[in-house]
Amino acid sequence: MHSLSLLLACVVATGGLARTATAQPARFLVPERAPGARWLKGNTHAHTTNSDGDTAPDEVARWYKSRKYDFLVLSDHNVFTDPATLASLMDSTFLLIPGEEVTTAFQKAAVHVNALAITRVIAAPRDSTLLGTVQKTVDAIRADHAVPHINHPNFLWSIDTATLFRVKNDRLLEIFNGHPTVHNIGGGDWPGMEDAWDALLTRGKKIYGIAVDDAHHFQGEFAKARANPGRGWVVVRARSRDTREIVTALDEGRFYASTGPVIDAITVTESELSVTITRTGDFKYTTQFVGADGEILATDKSLTPSYRLRGPETYVRVRVVDSSGATAWLQPVFTTRYRERPTP
Ligand SMILES: [Zn+2]
Ligand SMILES: [Zn+2]
The missing domain is CATH 2.60.40 (Immunoglobulin-like)
Incomplete structure (x- = not known):
């Protein structure tokens, strides 16, 4: 471009921005009202003896039900722990949402993506790149009309922010995971999950932060170094305790994540x-x-x-x-x- 026209383009662009800024200050996009909605507490990430957990599915479900959780996703590694086998535990106070932790890898990177509201086991894909591995996993979950959430990106320092940014069709990211070795807050040259979240949001990727247990250990001592339950959860704004209602509310950001405050x-x-x-x-x-x-x-x-x-x-x-x-x-x-x- 000729230098004069470049200069003109800059002046025009700057003038345009300045006018926009003064004429149109930000307004919040007000969410639609949802009459009859209430808060429902749940954990979307827990393991049983069907993969590497230490406790059978019915006992894991009872742990959460007896502590007044409204819903739970049993998310075993590449195994579908079908809630239909635990139907006697489900009633008007407690829902099991069908799930799986689709578990794959690229080289040394762990690619774990939870699938919420699955209808069948979802096979873990492989790809020749890290991004491709994550994307194929998300796509396989969406193809079953299930809702994906990308798990513990800092586990084994697996998925960097630039890669997370380039993934499409995902709306949920673990910013807190209760497992002791997932490096939620980052360190050294690697950002914590909350910083990564802001970096994604700032660059224009609409994504919501979830907190989960990733519970494996319900037996023996409860200690910081063990993957015990009760550490992180979501509280969803939903009209009913229904699988589709809850996972849609999550996917659309109608919830908060917590490790304590109500x-x-x-x-x-x-x-x-x-x-x-x-x-x-x-x-x-x-x-x-x-x-x-x-x-x-x-x-x-x-x-x-x-x-x-x-x-x-x-x-x-x-x-x-x-x-x-x-x-x-x-x-x-x-x-x-x-x-x-x-x-x-
Ligand atoms: Zn995992
Ligand atoms: Zn897990």
Whole structure:
């Protein structure tokens, strides 16, 4: 391009951006109201003796049911632990969602993707690249009209952020996994899962963060170094305790993830995002509102934290940390300025 026309193009582009910024400050995209919806707590990642867990499926299911979980996914490695065999445990208070941890690899990288609401076992694919391996796994799950979530990318330092960015048709990513060797918070030259999440969101990949147990050990001592249950879960906004209703709500981001804090309400208007925290005992809470690139936009120490849009935000998400260090991650609320990356 000729230097003068390049200069002109820059001036025009800058002028256009400036006009857009002043004329159209961000507004939150207000989610549709869902009358009759309530919160349902569940874990989407648990193993049994059908793969490498230490406890039989019925006992694993009972562990969760007796602790008032509303739903559970038994996700054995490349095995379908069919809830139909556990029908006597399911009632109006507890649902087993059919699942599998589709488990494959590329060279030394572990590629594990959970499949929620499967109808049959999904064969683990192979490919000649890491991206291809992840993509084929996601595609195989979608082909069964099941919902994929990409598991513990930092396990064996397997799936980097650039690869996660290029995967298509996935909406769910484990940002907390209760297994002791999955490196949730990263280290050295490798980002933690929350930083990776913001990097993906900032570049235009709409993806939601989930917390899971990845429980293997229900017997013997419960200890930090063991993969015990009860560490991470999701709380889904759903109208009924129904498999399709719950997995669709997950896939569309109508939930929060937690390792402790309980959220009573999330309210979004065009200009404000507000949250009501349910207090546990005498716990105290600190809420951070997080924007693009993981920037902390505001901190609120009340039980009803709120954030008013200033104008340049593309998304805002909420992190609530309680006085024990446990965390709740709310899903990003996108604004009119958010640009989802084009699907190649
Ligand atoms: Zn795994
Ligand atoms: Zn697992």
